Amino acid sequence: MTATLAPPAAARRPRLRAHAAPAGFLLPFLVPFTLFTLVPVGFAFWQSLHATRRSGGTFGRTESVFAGLDQYARVLSAPYFADSMLRVAAFAVVQIPVMLALATGLALLLDSAAARLRSFFRLVYFVPYGIPGVVAALMWAFLYDPRLSPIVHLLHSIGIDAAFLTPAGVLWSIGNVVTWTYTGYNMLVLYSALQAVPRDVCEAAKVDGAGQWAIALRIKLPMILPALVLTTVFSLIGTFQLFTEPQVFRQISTSVSSTFTPNLAAYSLTAGDRYGEAAAMSVLLASATFVLSFAFLRLTTRRQGRP
């Protein structure tokens, strides 16, 4: 009896588990993702289709009415839209490669057999990421401010006039803050990927006469390519949402307008009670970020010869 009953039960249980287990693992991701990403984007989309109408004069009754794509037309035709998008695009093209090159270099150094005090340096590089963005931006703002900064004074005394906050310089200055903050974080992701590179492959290469450079370039880098793709996608997403640094720098620099980045533009619009337009701007920003990240992923997976 038991022998005949056992197989179906055994067969059923794994099948059930096969469904429940992935769902269980996904839940901690899906719940916050739904709450904090899907619902807000959905709400923003709903909001973006509406406009304020007023009846009974200036101080009369207001209501939210369906306006179709009016708000999108408004955003797309506004000069701040193209300006801010192009600005973050230019930022991404310069800042992301620099940051990831630095992060990769540091990760490879830490991973190389010669490195000493590994965990100490790992921590040192990671510390900036642990500092809240606003605090970091305020600290750098102080270091950039021509009248307060000891660095500017020092540079001035040796004949260099550093202009960190001029229209030409401010984007670079913001780039520096972002690089300072996130290089360590990306380094850690890449370093973890390097830990997974099988040591015997490296040993074999060494036996075949490969030096540290060759091992790094020909073996380690190709094997951590997925991690590099991942950090690039995250960086792209982050760059298009740039907010904290420009917002803080607005207090000290004359070069950061209220629509400097797309996120800052959406924020400024809400201050003027233009919630519909801000929502449309946000949806466009979310879409642009999604399309770019997706396109980049497609491009790189194809390069790697995967479907």
Added chain:
Amino acid sequence: MVSTGRPLPGRVSAVSTALLLALLTGCGGGGGSDSSDAGAACRPSSGKVTLEYWSWVPGMDKAVALWNSQNPDIQVNVKTTPSGNAGTYQNLSNALKADKAPDLSQIEYDSLASFRIKNGLRDISGCPGVAEAKGTFIDWTWSQVDFGGAGADGVWAVPQDTGPMALFYRKDVFDQLGLSAPTTWAEYEAAARTIKAAGKGQSITHFSQTDPNWFTGLLWQNKAGMFQRNGDQWKVTIDRPESRQVADYWQHLIDDKLVATDLQGFSPALYKAWDSGEVVTWISAAWGYSTIRDNAPSTAGKWAVAPMPQWTKGAQAAGNWGGSTTAVLKGSKHPAEAAKFALWLNTDPKALEILNREGGLYPAASSGLQLPALQQPVSFYGGQKIFDVFAQASKGVDTGFTWGPTMTDTYRFLSDGAAKVAGGTGNLSDVLEQAQSQSVQSLHEQSLDVVG
């Protein structure tokens, strides 16, 4: 908050902070403004009441502490917030949408219409003591809070202070260079040239980009009203000959590098420049006396105050910069107590004395102008009776100035434009032109009736 390279699942969301807030708050739109019945419902609450109050007046906690000690049944919690355009108005807008707004908040005259338009204010005309208080305040300040409706249209806040403008200048520096206080803008420019020519790296003033309401004060002096309201119709008059005259003048000073253009208002860098004597004048409001006093301590005794330079010799026109009200907000459950506190705060001699001493406020209550403190010589200003100058300026402020209902946006356009000018691109006349068309668009966006 969100920045480069953070892990996707850990990040809060892909949409802007503002929209997250909007989500938490429910839908946009907002209800009606039932001003007619609001007043009638303003009855005192029974039992002990706690009110929440947002303000950025330095030393407000001391005035509130005095109230709390005298009124055990109506306790006020004051929260110190950043100044209005620096963040409080935005937070307040979002809090109103979320039904989490405080009972009371400081709101400047220029933003009162914006908050009424978004249905954020409580009509307190029916609250005990409010109607009777009208005569205690300087006329034009009261017409700001009843929107010129003589009470028929409700009362939406209690006036707190005004900001008649004058010229703060370093008397010692002017004396050394053989200059006297400039009485006209032409003399002011001449003084700027003398100061620059002295070659000590000093500038007559800074051109502030973060303070569009400072620039508005300059326009105000030249009778360059920015908005006109005719019933429910609005006309935008930001770009007009009177404002162009002001813009061209300052553009000229900027072009000739006579003013410092890399200093933001109220920034540590500006305070340092005052303290070290790098910047030697400030055209500012009455409340500005405590700003200099508190932030440039080593220049004590060296400053003096003179009337604002004039466009026409012998005229006595002054601009107004700022000045606030204490507004009761829509959601307050205790409007009667909130109104009672607001009235006390802005008329009680002891409260006014604290607000003047700590925060440098120049009272909106007529009786406040008799405060002993306002008749005294001020040692920081070399023993000058500086409030005589502001009393005179107060009489020269054009009381017909009308604020637009979308000032937050208009200020933003002016500020962005001024930032470009300071950065060396564009000029202030173009800024006026752009702010004009952008403000028209902004009014349309709020579905307001715009003409011309």
